[in-house]
Amino acid sequence: MSVAHAVRVQGLTKHFGDHAALQDFSLEVPVGQLVALVGESGSGKSTLLRHLNGLHRPTAGAVEVLGTDVGSAKGAALRSLRRRIGFVFQQFHLVGRSTCLENVLSGSLGRLKGPRPGVIGYPIAERRDALAQLERVGLADRAFQRADTLSGGQQQRVAIARALMQRPNLMLADEPVASLDPETSKQVMDVLLRCCLELNLTVLCSLHQVEMALGWCQRVVGLRDGRLVLDAAASDLRESDLRDFYSDTETRKRKADPTRTPVPAAAITAR
Amino acid sequence: MLALTPPWTKRRVLLAVTGACLAVATAASWRDLGMVPTSLLAGVSDVRNLMERMLPPRLIDGGRVLELALETFLMAFVGTALAAAVSIPLGGLAARNISPNRWTAGAARGFISACRAIPDLVFAAIFVRVLGIGVLPGVIAIALHSIGMIGKLIADAIENIDEGPRHATEAVGANRLQAFTAGVWPQILPSFVGICLYRLDINLRTSVVLGFVGAGGIGFALRDAFGGLLYPQALGIVIVIVIMIGLFELVSGRIRRALLGDAAVVLPSHGWMGLGSRRPRRKALGQGPQPTPAKGRPASGSLRPPWTRERLTAAAYLAMFLGLIVYAFGELQLSPLEVLWALPDLGRVAAKVIPSQIDAALAGQIFSAMVETIAIGFVATIIGAALSIPIALMAARNVAPAKWVYAAARYGLVVWRGIPELILAVIFVAAIGLGPMAGAFALSIYSVGFLAKLVSDSLEEVRPGPREAVMATGATRPQEMITSLLPQALPAVAGHVLYVLDINIRTSTILGLVGGGGIGFLLFNSLRVLRWEVTGAILMLIFVSVYSIERLSGWLRTQLR
Structure with a gap:
């Protein structure tokens, strides 16, 4: 087992009833790499990310994250793995009635014992840390405001602070800006990826538009119908490759071809 | 340096003061009824004795x-x-x-x-x-x-x-x-x-x-x-x-x-x-x-709506x-x-029940009976709330540890709520004797079933996303419940508790009919001896008390959103 890989997925298959969300999917991500996952909705990006922190269980195949086999981990082992993985959701998923600080503090639950009612339930040191994380995302002045009074972009920044509060080694982001307008999207992506770079985190971030990630990410991985169809270094990625990727997806969608995925040009798959 | 504790906003102060007042009222009620925390356990064993005498059930005629x-x-x-x-x-x-x-x-x-x-x-x-x-x-x-x-x-x-x-x-x-x-x-x-x-x-x-x-x-x-x-x-x-x-x-x-x-x-x-x-x-x-337009033109030929x-x-x-x-x-x-x-x-x-002159001694009796009535309502609500939460957690589909637990809890609640509160009061009076304690227990048991149903419904409405997000940070289930589930469900749950307080105070006015304490004894007695003016006075007092508590809890419920 090489610890040099933060994520190692081999032959991962996931069925939801009859529907196959992921089929024989394999991927290795070295420590410190920033990876963008691209593809249409329903292509399996979210399903993949949710396997990496154990929110889903594989139907077949192996998932190894930060040296732990996620597929078999449960209870305390799974929790201690999750503690090291920050997860940012498309819909932010903050507790709206709680204050921003309390939401950020919940990121420290994994290393604390027992339930923590309210901000005053947390140790002072954690509170100080949480405030620092809010500062990092530029929202320290909103610490005691209810989370649901914030704008979407601000809420997502609080959610990022919550993930950073975990002191993670790996950051997973599932369409973090898909519910935001373009201008806010750019700000939020900048905050997310800047923080991750500063802390030298490995990042897997799923996105609708690759353009958003090209400036930051080193590698782009494309999914379609639960299969890997694109895997390229961002610097090698030509405009035309992306156009092919998308136009191919478009054509397929228009045809609504239910049969198997035609294997795309081998050139695209090359690293 | 920014503060590390939440600031005392006007709203928080108001809620804290109200909460403290309710806590004091509950404690005072508890004392007023002469209850100690262990009385509930004693009551349970008395009821078990009675239950044994009830078995096996029979249906003559x-x-x-x-x-x-x-x-x-x-x-x-x-x-x-x-x-x-x-x-x-x-x-x-x-x-x-x-x-x-x-x-x-x-x-x-x-x-x-x-x-x-x-x-x-x-x-x-x-x-x-x-x-x-x-x-x-x-x-x-x-x-x-x-x-x-x-x-x-x-x-x-x-x-x-x-x-x-x-x-x-x-x-x-x-x-x-x-x-x-x-x-x-x-x-x-x-x-x-x-x-x-x-x-x-x-x-x-x-x-x-x-x-x-x-x-x-x-x-x-x-x-x-x-x-x-x-x-x-x-x-x-x-x-x-x-x-x-x-x-x-x-x-x-x-x-x-x-x-x-x-x-x-x-x-x-x-x-x-x-x-x-x-x-x-x-x-x-x-x-x-329907506002039939008499000269309406027949849209599709027929003037009558079709039998869908x-x-x-x-x-x-x-x-x-x-x-x-x-x-x-x-x-x-x-x-x-x-x-x-x-x-x-x-x-x-209606003309007769207009209260005329009532002597001071009787007025004092009526007043202290009303206090006892309200005390029963408070105690029953707090016991009901405390006991109903664990049951509600089992009866909420999204929280229950297993499917069979959920099913058992839900069906159990239907049966539980099927026993009217006054019948519970009769049973408790028969088991532990006349007095407000029997009434308070009966009402508590009734509130548990009622509240557990309402609370579990609200728990099922909690958004799953924020719960999942907290689980994803590596939190345990109990941690997630305190940090994500409860804060989300809190306004609804508090609303239910206040609503049940309303109902319990109303209901505790009639417990006296079967010897369960409160103002009901004086009320039904006044009817027995046909002292309409006393009945009228008691009814007015009930109206004023119940109405003001209803307004108070209504106001609190809007504050908690």
């Missing part, structure tokens, strides 16, 4: 018991129907947006509130004194008390309508009544059906005890069984009651889905049933009188409803005229 059960259902049904009929015009008068003027609206609201504040059992006891023993006083009592809820909810629903259609009908020259039938009624019809079905559910529960005061139904048989110390027979009757109430809950759920669709009907003023029917669902009963499936269903239910009304009047040997003729008698009573 089963035919008669079933007949009385049917009578009970029909009383609840007719009472609810009468209340619904009266509530439509009354609710219209009470709704501030369509009432002729402010004074009418205020008077109508006041009458509705008074009906709500006086428990149906009290109405029944009064009417039995005036009209004699039988089902008629029972039916009128149910009707009058139900107006208090149905009328209020109709008025609230009318105040929440989309005003456009009403203004539009007025703009074409319709008069007030036409505007109501064309612009208002179609909008509130789905809530009206939901409200009435819900009230029928409640009335079935209360009508089983009306026989205690001679107002008809299965309560007669139950009183005899307890009075004659025939405990196995009493348990047999209680089982019949629980089955009847459980069955009706299933049936009414069916009817609700058939008429209103799958969308949960939520009533406006009670957050826990709150009203989602702003979008008009037109598939309900009747559709009300929805319309057939609605018509079938309407026919069933009318048939049941006719049958009920026949079976109960009531005539609609009789109901009308009772009105002057009731008017004479």
